[in-house]
Amino acid sequence: MRLILTCLGFAIATLAVLAGISSAGSGRFASKEELGAALFHDKNLSKNRSQACATCHMPEIGFADRHDTHKGNAVSLGDDAKSFGDRNAPSVTYAAFSPPFHRDAKGAYIGGQFWDGRAKGLEEQAAGPPLNPIEMGMSDDKAVAARITENPDYLTAFRTFFGNQALKDSNGIFRAATEAIAAFERTRAFAPFDSRYDRYLRGEEKFTEQEELGRTLFFSTQFTSCNLCHDLKGPDGRLETSTFTSHKYFNIGVPANREARRMNGMKPDFVDIGLAANPEVDGDPLQRGKFKVPNLRNVAITAPYMHNGVFSDLRTVILFYNKYNSKKKSRQINPETGERWADPEVPANLATKELETGPGLDDKRVDALVAFLKTLTDKRYEGLLK
Numbered sequence: 001m002r003l004i005l006t007c008l009g010f011a012i013a014t015l016a017v018l019a020g021i022s023s024a025g026s027g028r029f030a031s032k033e034e035l036g037a038a039l040f041h042d043k044n045l046s047k048n049r050s051q052a053c054a055t056c057h058m059p060e061i062g063f064a065d066r067h068d069t070h071k072g073n074a075v076s077l078g079d080d081a082k083s084f085g086d087r088n089a090p091s092v093t094y095a096a097f098s099p100p101f102h103r104d105a106k107g108a109y110i111g112g113q114f115w116d117g118r119a120k121g122l123e124e125q126a127a128g129p130p131l132n133p134i135e136m137g138m139s140d141d142k143a144v145a146a147r148i149t150e151n152p153d154y155l156t157a158f159r160t161f162f163g164n165q166a167l168k169d170s171n172g173i174f175r176a177a178t179e180a181i182a183a184f185e186r187t188r189a190f191a192p193f194d195s196r197y198d199r200y201l202r203g204e205e206k207f208t209e210q211e212e213l214g215r216t217l218f219f220s221t222q223f224t225s226c227n228l229c230h231d232l233k234g235p236d237g238r239l240e241t242s243t244f245t246s247h248k249y250f251n252i253g254v255p256a257n258r259e260a261r262r263m264n265g266m267k268p269d270f271v272d273i274g275l276a277a278n279p280e281v282d283g284d285p286l287q288r289g290k291f292k293v294p295n296l297r298n299v300a301i302t303a304p305y306m307h308n309g310v311f312s313d314l315r316t317v318i319l320f321y322n323k324y325n326s327k328k329k330s331r332q333i334n335p336e337t338g339e340r341w342a343d344p345e346v347p348a349n350l351a352t353k354e355l356e357t358g359p360g361l362d363d364k365r366v367d368a369l370v371a372f373l374k375t376l377t378d379k380r381y382e383g384l385l386k
């Protein structure tokens with residue numbers, strides 16, 4: 001409840017700021033982006049009017065979910081107040097940089113939205129949650145369109161930005177809404193590139209010794225494998241535009257999240273096959289267990305981690321990678337459970353070559369990598385860093 005009230009208050013206070021646009025102009029919404037911001041925060045687009053996109057992607061915490069409101073649980077609660085999902089809600093910051101889902105010249109899958117890329121882009125993605133029975137729970141696009149047309153401000157805005165044509169049927173209204181939401185998600189509010197790392201690149205700030213060690217390790221191909229998958233450069237080949245992902249898919253051996261499965265009631269033997277479940281991939285056994293390499297911007301403030309939120313702490317993620325290349329016994333223990341790392345949920349298709357690149361890391365280096373990842377936090381979230 002607290003979460004929902006916060007959302008509403010925040011929505012009203014920050015619409016204009018987030019969209020970076022003033023409210024002047026015709027109607028309540030000055031632009032498609034501003035309309036998208038309103039829709040993103042509108043709980044009326046869910047069956048019980050209790051949930052908006054912003055409920056699970058809260059602007060004040062990096063457009064991710066606040067999982068500590070349902071403690072011990074890494075997945076999101078639906079509009080019906082009882083269903084839990086099976087995947088961790090990713091931050092929507094910098095999501096717009098994922099290219100449309102496609103295959104590269106070598107046949108590797110790249111891009112798309114969701115952990116398995118099943119939505120080609122942001123528009124297609126935005127059409128998912130309203131109709132997902134365990135999320136916003138609307139029955140069909142007709143039901144969504146009916147909620148949209150309840151609001152005369154929306155009607156004016158849809159007419160202005162999409163023309164009368166878009167209002168002709170429920171499908172047109174639904175599609176226009178997803179376009180407006182996607183336009184909002186492409187605004188600067190989602191990708192300000194103003195983290196400490198960005199300021200460091202611009203020569204405005206200096207790194208501490210520890211952050212610099214972390215950066216050196218992350219950038220090295222000799223001491224870590226990180227940048228084999230979390231690219232150092234953006235699509236234009238510059239460091240400044242990097243979101244630290246190749247947008248490719250790998251199985252890095254993440255264990256199942258048993259706790260989440262207890263919450264959502266899925267059978268304990270259910271296996272999330274990741275990319276292989278993407279309809280375009282059509283069950284290809286070679287893609288089982290692969291998930292999209294997440295971008296690492298704002299990662300320090302968007303716990304829990306991995307597609308199923310199985311790790312709560314960023315340091316655990318680094319130690320998890322280290323289990324592949326450290327012979328030390330202590331490195332075979334998951335600090336969050338005190339037990340040996342659980343086996344991969346999908347043992348096939350592990351990115352063994354990449355994961356085994358580099359030596360084991362001592363505590364100093366593990367901490368330095370965490371310190372570096374913290375520098376990727378957008379300025380307005382720096383207050384959330386522990």
Ligand code: HEC
Nearest residue numbers: 052053056076077087088089090095113114115126129135
């Ligand atoms: C009940 C919580 C919930 C609601 C409500 C919700 N989402 Fe999500 N969102 C998630 C989860 C969980 C995932 C990951 C699902 C997956 O990968 O299969 C996700 C994934 C995404 C992604 C993909 C990001 C990426 O990097 O792949 C975007 C973008 C997104 N949501 C935007 C939205 C929008 C827009 C809305 C409203 C129309 C919305 N979400 C509503 C929980 C939610």
Ligand code: HEC
Nearest residue numbers: 225226229250254291292293294305306307317321351354
């Ligand atoms: C073989 C490719 C690969 C390599 C090498 C790699 N990663 Fe990843 N990384 C991934 C994939 C794929 C995921 C998501 C896996 C999942 O959820 O199943 C991920 C997830 C993460 C996450 C969690 C992000 C989130 O939002 O949940 C962090 C943090 C991270 N990696 C940091 C690193 C660091 C630091 C290194 C180097 C020590 C590294 N990665 C090496 C592919 C890789």
